[in-house]
Amino acid sequence: MQTNMKKRVTLQDIAERTGVSVNTVSHALRNKSDISAETCRRIQETAREMGYTGNQIARSLRSGRTHIIAVILGGLSNPFYGIMADAIQDAAQYKGYTVMIMCSRENPDLELQMAEEAIARCSDGVILFPSTGCEKTIQRFREARMPFVLVARLPGEGIADGVVWDETEGAYLATRHLIESGRRKLVYVSDYNIIYSTEHRMEGFRKACDEAGIPESDRCFLQSTGTSGSGDNEQKWMKPLLNSLTELRQKGFNGLFVFCDVEAWHIMQALDQSDELSHNDFGIVSIDNLESALSFPVQLCSVGYSFKDIAANSIRLLRKRIHGDTGAPEKVVLPVHLVCRGSCGNP
Amino acid sequence: MQTNMKKRVTLQDIAERTGVSVNTVSHALRNKSDISAETCRRIQETAREMGYTGNQIARSLRSGRTHIIAVILGGLSNPFYGIMADAIQDAAQYKGYTVMIMCSRENPDLELQMAEEAIARCSDGVILFPSTGCEKTIQRFREARMPFVLVARLPGEGIADGVVWDETEGAYLATRHLIESGRRKLVYVSDYNIIYSTEHRMEGFRKACDEAGIPESDRCFLQSTGTSGSGDNEQKWMKPLLNSLTELRQKGFNGLFVFCDVEAWHIMQALDQSDELSHNDFGIVSIDNLESALSFPVQLCSVGYSFKDIAANSIRLLRKRIHGDTGAPEKVVLPVHLVCRGSCGNP
DNA sequence: ATCTGTAACATTATCGTTAATGTGAGCACG
DNA sequence: CGTGCTCACATTAACGATAATGTTACAGAT
Numbered sequence: 020m021q022t023n024m025k026k027r028v029t030l031q032d033i034a035e036r037t038g039v040s041v042n043t044v045s046h047a048l049r050n051k052s053d054i055s056a057e058t059c060r061r062i063q064e065t066a067r068e069m070g071y072t073g074n075q076i077a078r079s080l081r082s083g084r085t086h087i088i089a090v091i092l093g094g095l096s097n098p099f100y101g102i103m104a105d106a107i108q109d110a111a112q113y114k115g116y117t118v119m120i121m122c123s124r125e126n127p128d129l130e131l132q133m134a135e136e137a138i139a140r141c142s143d144g145v146i147l148f149p150s151t152g153c154e155k156t157i158q159r160f161r162e163a164r165m166p167f168v169l170v171a172r173l174p175g176e177g178i179a180d181g182v183v184w185d186e187t188e189g190a191y192l193a194t195r196h197l198i199e200s201g202r203r204k205l206v207y208v209s210d211y212n213i214i215y216s217t218e219h220r221m222e223g224f225r226k227a228c229d230e231a232g233i234p235e236s237d238r239c240f241l242q243s244t245g246t247s248g249s250g251d252n253e254q255k256w257m258k259p260l261l262n263s264l265t266e267l268r269q270k271g272f273n274g275l276f277v278f279c280d281v282e283a284w285h286i287m288q289a290l291d292q293s294d295e296l297s298h299n300d301f302g303i304v305s306i307d308n309l310e311s312a313l314s315f316p317v318q319l320c321s322v323g324y325s326f327k328d329i330a331a332n333s334i335r336l337l338r339k340r341i342h343g344d345t346g347a348p349e350k351v352v353l354p355v356h357l358v359c360r361g362s363c364g365n366p
Numbered sequence: 367m368q369t370n371m372k373k374r375v376t377l378q379d380i381a382e383r384t385g386v387s388v389n390t391v392s393h394a395l396r397n398k399s400d401i402s403a404e405t406c407r408r409i410q411e412t413a414r415e416m417g418y419t420g421n422q423i424a425r426s427l428r429s430g431r432t433h434i435i436a437v438i439l440g441g442l443s444n445p446f447y448g449i450m451a452d453a454i455q456d457a458a459q460y461k462g463y464t465v466m467i468m469c470s471r472e473n474p475d476l477e478l479q480m481a482e483e484a485i486a487r488c489s490d491g492v493i494l495f496p497s498t499g500c501e502k503t504i505q506r507f508r509e510a511r512m513p514f515v516l517v518a519r520l521p522g523e524g525i526a527d528g529v530v531w532d533e534t535e536g537a538y539l540a541t542r543h544l545i546e547s548g549r550r551k552l553v554y555v556s557d558y559n560i561i562y563s564t565e566h567r568m569e570g571f572r573k574a575c576d577e578a579g580i581p582e583s584d585r586c587f588l589q590s591t592g593t594s595g596s597g598d599n600e601q602k603w604m605k606p607l608l609n610s611l612t613e614l615r616q617k618g619f620n621g622l623f624v625f626c627d628v629e630a631w632h633i634m635q636a637l638d639q640s641d642e643l644s645h646n647d648f649g650i651v652s653i654d655n656l657e658s659a660l661s662f663p664v665q666l667c668s669v670g671y672s673f674k675d676i677a678a679n680s681i682r683l684l685r686k687r688i689h690g691d692t693g694a695p696e697k698v699v700l701p702v703h704l705v706c707r708g709s710c711g712n713p
Numbered sequence: 714a715t716c717t718g719t720a721a722c723a724t725t726a727t728c729g730t731t732a733a734t735g736t737g738a739g740c741a742c743g
Numbered sequence: 744c745g746t747g748c749t750c751a752c753a754t755t756a757a758c759g760a761t762a763a764t765g766t767t768a769c770a771g772a773t
Contacts, residue, residue, distance in 0.1 A: 027510070029759060040723045045761060053721060070509060075487045076432065077759035079423045080728045094452055096659055101448030105441050108469055117483060120467050122455055136464060140422045162417060163374075248661055287663035298663065312443055314595055316634035316645065317663060376729055387753050392731060400751060424729035427758045 028071045037065050048073075079141065086116050088337065089137035091130060091156075092148040094122045097248070099281060100148070102312045103170075106330035107146060114334055116143070127152030131159060138163045144337040146170055151214040166340035168333050172215040173350065180336040182351045184324040186216055186306075189355040190223025193304040193322045194276050196357055198227060200365035202274030202302040204237045206267055208286065209278035210247035217278075220306065224276055239272060246285045247278075257289045261296065264289075268300055273364075277305040280321055287317070287362075302364035311358065318360040324353050375418045384412050395420075426488065433463050435684065436484035438477060438503075439495040441469045444595070446628060447495070449659045450517075453677035454493060461681055463490070474499030478506060485510045491684040493517055498561040513687035515680050519562040520697065527683040529698045531671040533563055533653075536702040537570025540651040540669045541623050543704055545574060547712035549621030549649040551584045553614055555633065556625035557594035564625075567653065571623055586619060593632045594625075604636045608643065611636075615647055620711075624652040627668055634664070634709075649711035658705065665707040671700050 030048075034041045039058065047054045047062035048071075054062075079085040088111050092100045104120055111118045119142065123130035127150050134156045137145050144166035147156065153174060160167045173181040197205060207224050211217060221240075228238050241263055245256020277283035283305035290298040308323025309315075332351045339349075359365070377395075381388045386405065394401045394409035395418075401409075426432040435458050439447045451467055458465045466489065470477035474497050481503045484492050491513040494503065500521060507514045520528040544552060554571050558564060568587075575585050588610055592603020624630040630652035637645040655670025656662075679698045686696075706712070 027759095030761095031759075041759090042724080042761075043722060045759095046722095049761095055721060058721080072482070072485050072510065074427075074759050076423060076426045077728090078761080080421075080427050080730095080758085081760050081762085083728075085423065095442060095455065096445075096449045096452035098443075098445055098448060098660070101445060101451075102443045104467075105443035105469070108442065108467070117466065117468070117487070119464065120451075120455070121464070122452070135419070138419050140464070163419065281660075284663050285661050288661055291663055291665070313445065313628075314632050314635055315662065315664065316631050316638055318638070374729095377731095378729075388729085389731075389754080390752060392729095393752090396731090402751060405751080421729050424758090425731080427728090427760095428730045428732085430758075 027074065028066075028069045029074070030071075033062065033066050033069060033071060036069065037062050083141075085141050085143055087119050087140065087142045088116045088334070089119045089121060089133075089140070089142040089145045090148075091121045091123050091133045091137070091145060093125045093150075095120065097281060098309050098313060099279065099307055102309065102326055103148070103329070106326040107333060110327070110330035110334045114338065116334070123148075123150050125150045127155065131156050134159050134165075138165055144168070144341050146333050146337065148172065149174060149214065151212065153214070166337055168336045168340075170329060170333050172213060174214045177348050177350075180340065180348050180350070182329050182332045182336065182353070183215070184329070184353040185355050186219035187223040187226070189306050189322040189324070190220040190276065191227045192223075192355065192357045193306060193320070194224045194227035195231070196320060196359065196363055197274040197276060197302050197304050198231045198233070200302050200363040202364065203231070203233055204239075204270070204272040205233065205274040205276060206239045206241050206264075206272050206301075207276045208241040208243055208246075209282060210243045210245060211278045211282065212242075220276075220278060237272075239267060241267070243282075243286075246282045246289075248281060248285060257292065260286070260289055261293045264301075265293075265295055268296065273300070274302045275304075277303060280305050280307040280309040280319060283319055283321075284317065287319075298362070299364070303362045308358050310360070318362050320357070320359045320361065320363045322355050322357050324355045328353050374421065375413075375416045376421070377418075380409065380413050380416060380418060383416065384409050430488075432488050432490055434466050434487065434489045435463045435681070436466045436468060436480075436487070436489040436492045437495075438468045438470050438480045438484070438492060440472045440497075442467065444628060445656050445660060446626065446654055449656065449673055450495070450676070453673040454680060457674070457677035457681045461685065463681070470495075470497050472497045474502065478503050481506050481512075485512055491515070491688050493680050493684065495519065496521060496561065498559065500561070513684055515683045515687075517676060517680050519560060521561045524695050524697075527687065527695050527697070529676050529679045529683065529700070530562070531676070531700040532702050533566035534570040534573065536653050536669040536671070537567040537623065538574045539570075539702065539704045540653060540667070541571045541574035542578070543667060543706065543710055544621040544623060544649050544651050545578045545580070547649050547710040549711070550578070550580055551586075551617070551619040552580065552621040552623060553586045553588050553611075553619050553648075554623050555588040555590055555593075556629060557590045557592060558625045558629065559589075567623075567625060584619075586614060588614070590633075593629045593636075595628060595632060604639065607633070607636055608640045611648075612640075612642055615643065620647070621649045622651070624650060627652050627654040627656040627666060630666055630668075631664065634666075645709070646711070650709045655705050657707070665709050667704070667706045667708065667710045669702050669704050671702045675700050 030041045030044045033044045044062050047059045090107055095101050108118050121133035123133055130150050146168050148170050149172045169179050169181040173183050243260050287298040290296050304320040306322045308321040377388045377391045380391045391409050394406045437454055442448050455465050468480035477497050493515050495517050496519045516526055516528040520530050590607050634645040637643050651667040653669045655668040
């Protein structure tokens with residue numbers, strides 16, 4: 020059964036080999052005081068010879084610290100999360116943490132399950148990209164006294180530490196960009212209905228429209244289906260979407276504000292596969308600026324923010340809590356910027 | 367200092383509360399025998415009341431199993447790895463494992479460092495996407511008796527368990543597709559020089575050329591720079607690439623076999639940003655079929671394989687070793703298939 | 714000659730859980 | 744009426760590392 024008995028070298032083994040106590044070995048390897056230079060050298064050499072590797076599990080049990088940060092996000096095949104995870108990994112590693120990524124699939128039940136995992140595994144803290152319906156998860160972290168930070172979405176003011184970017188401003192910039200490129204009949208289109216993000220992006224959209232004097236009749240909120248990429252069957256969602264867009268195009272709508280880049284790609288794909296429409300029939304802008312990190316051959320105008328800053332701030336806030344800070348929740352709002360690549364249709 | 371004393375509920379706490387021994391609590395919570403139904407019920411209820419969550423760290427130390435699988439890959443911002451990681455996560459979770467993702471940045475030194483982490487944290491096993499120069503990493507896993515599987519790249523026959531797909535066949539299919547769409551002066555272009563993959567893809571490219579009777583003079587191997595996405599500065603790599611491609615175009619070269627989708631996107635982006643060339647000047651095919659998982663508005667012909675099967679087989683092979691199998695290394699070669707989306711230029 | 718101090722180690726307890734034994738009460742049975 | 748057996752728990756010993764104390768030998772002070 021246990022033929023692959025991993026008999027790792029332990030402090031005990033080194034102790035026996037060098038003829039000192041386990042504690043002395045432990046101290047010697049960590050260069051603590053109270054060990055003579057000669058003994059210290061001998062122990063360290065023996066440890067190297069024997070191929071000793073400290074057992075993090077044992078250390079964690081003793082110290083109560085795992086140096087693990089759990090990151091709960093939608094799923095890694097979504098480039099948005101992929102890029103985020105990469106940035107967080109980097110920032111975490113820089114501070115000596117290992118990350119453990121868990122996927123919620125944007126489902127509050129799975130999210131809670133992942134939270135339970137994070138707690139059971141004694142993570143030092145959790146970075147949560149909260150799903151819509153994350154209340155129970157947050158409640159659970161509180162009751163378990165598990166330090167956590169909310170990223171990207173912040174359901175309620177002062178509820179917890181959070182790192183977000185200026186969503187309203189982002190949507191405002193994107194929409195204004197559409198308008199400045201000559202579009203005056205605008206569609207806000209999305210499959211997503213995400214806590215925090217949706218309301219703020221809608222608000223930014225409205226603000227830009229108001230400012231430009233675009234009447235309500237020239238604004239349209241199109242709730243699409245399948246464009247978020249959750250469903251697999253293309254045929255199912257493309258048809259209805261194209262029908263709606265064709266109709267809107269005939270009514271003179273010529274600008275699309277799309278919730279995020281991933282969704283915009285889906286919509287562009289649909290438009291390009293259609294016989295009657297092309298993605299050039301609409302000015303298109305969205306949010307996330309993923310192309311900047313990925314170098315796609317897609318010319319999508321988008322509003323970006325710094326993934327690196329989001330990661331660094333998340334780790335910073337988390338570390339504060341891990342180290343015992345019990346102050347009021349801190350909210351970090353990062354700036355956004357517009358990147359024009361031509362999909363707005365500006366001549 | 368330690369104001370956030372996480373005083374979790376332990377078996378001991380439950381034992382004191384119910385007036386039985388710690389062991390009895392342990393048994394009761396795991397529905398082991400030798401505990402009377404009444405006591406069992408009482409203990410479980412108390413545990414629920416007190417909000418008990420088992421401590422995985424302690425369990426791991428005791429049992430010698432962490433139920434953690436470390437995955438060492440290039441980096442999550444690369445959609446190839448993002449999709450892979452997602453599939454592996456899924457397969458691992460299905461079998462009761464949590465994955466710990468570590469990034470090698472395709473750098474053997476970092477890779478070794480991550481391997482050390484995986485060992486120190488007592489992962490049950492490791493899934494490694496080996497970098498070029500992975501010998502020391504593999505050596506380390508062996509000496510630590512750490513079960514591992516190589517995925518995507520297999521440096522040497524019978525060296526270790528491995529899951530790959532038919533690279534030669536893939537490149538052959540892709541190249542033949544180019545030829546069948548009327549291209550007969552072909553460029554193999556790549557920045558990558560990856561162990562295993564590069565030789566096999568080149569071989570497939572050659573095989574298709576040979577079969578179609580394309581003379582050596584009508585084949586070109588272009589070693590690009592920056593197209594793999596490792597460098598940040600676009601201007602640096604685009605110029606030389608476009609110069610090379612312009613020259614090749616003038617010489618009549620009209621088909622590009624690109625190492626992988628991510629690289630093909632970069633090249634298409636460069637072509638589209640050029641004044642003299644467009645991505646329509648070349649038939650383009652590559653490998654990975656990432657669009658199928660991501661729904662990008664990019665019409666790239668590509669050779670795909672099943673991410674799900676790769677993930678499932680990796681976990682399967684790993685579990686065999688984790689459970690003590692010491693048989694000969696197993697190599698799984700998964701089939702590939704071509705997906706045409708039009709970038710080949712077929713009229 | 715006794716006391717004190719300290720360098721350099723050793724011992725012991727502990728983190729939370731679980732496997733391997735240990736134990737006492739109650740009951741059946743020859 | 745003692746033996747054996749089972750039930751239902753308790754006790755003890757790990758897992759590997761580390762913090763909190765103990766211990767010893769020897770140097771120097773008084």
